Amino acid sequence: MAERALRGTRIGANSMETEENVEFAPRIEAVYDCPDGRVIVIPFSADADVPPVWEAPGGGEALLRDADRPDPKPGKPVRTHWDMLLERRTVAELEDLLTERLQLLRSGQLRRRSA
Numbered sequence: 001m002a003e004r005a006l007r008g009t010r011i012g013a014n015s016m017e018t019e020e021n022v023e024f025a026p027r028i029e030a031v032y033d034c035p036d037g038r039v040i041v042i043p044f045s046a047d048a049d050v051p052p053v054w055e056a057p058g059g060g061e062a063l064l065r066d067a068d069r070p071d072p073k074p075g076k077p078v079r080t081h082w083d084m085l086l087e088r089r090t091v092a093e094l095e096d097l098l099t100e101r102l103q104l105l106r107s108g109q110l111r112r113r114s115a
Contacts, residue, residue, distance in 0.1 A: 027046060028050070032065065
C-alpha cells in the first residue's frame with residue numbers, strides 16, 4: 001500500500017497558483033471598537049452592508065467606529081410552565097382537577113409514589 005500512496009502536498013495545503021494577473025473584488029475595511037479597548041479590523045466586500053455591531057472575540061459586542069448603537073430588538077416574553085398551563089385550562093378547571101385528585105388520593109384509590 002505504501003507504494004500507491006500519493007506523494008507531494010497534503011489535502012488542504014496552500015495552492016500552487018500565484019496571484020499574478022488576478023483582480024480581487026473591491027473591499028473596504030470596517031473598524032470596530034471593543035468594550036475592552038481593542039480594535040478589530042474586518043474586511044468586507046464593497047457591496048456588503050456593514051453591520052453596526054460585531055461580536056468581539058472573547059465576548060462582548062464591538063461597535064463600528066463612528067456609528068450609533070442600534071436599538072435593542074424586543075425579546076420574547078418569558079413563558080413559565082404556569083403560563084403554558086393557563087393556555088390549556090382555566091383556573092376553575094385546574095381547581096376541579098385538584099379537588100378530584102385529592103379525593104382519589106384520600107380514598108386510597110391513588111397510591112403515593114415514593115421519590
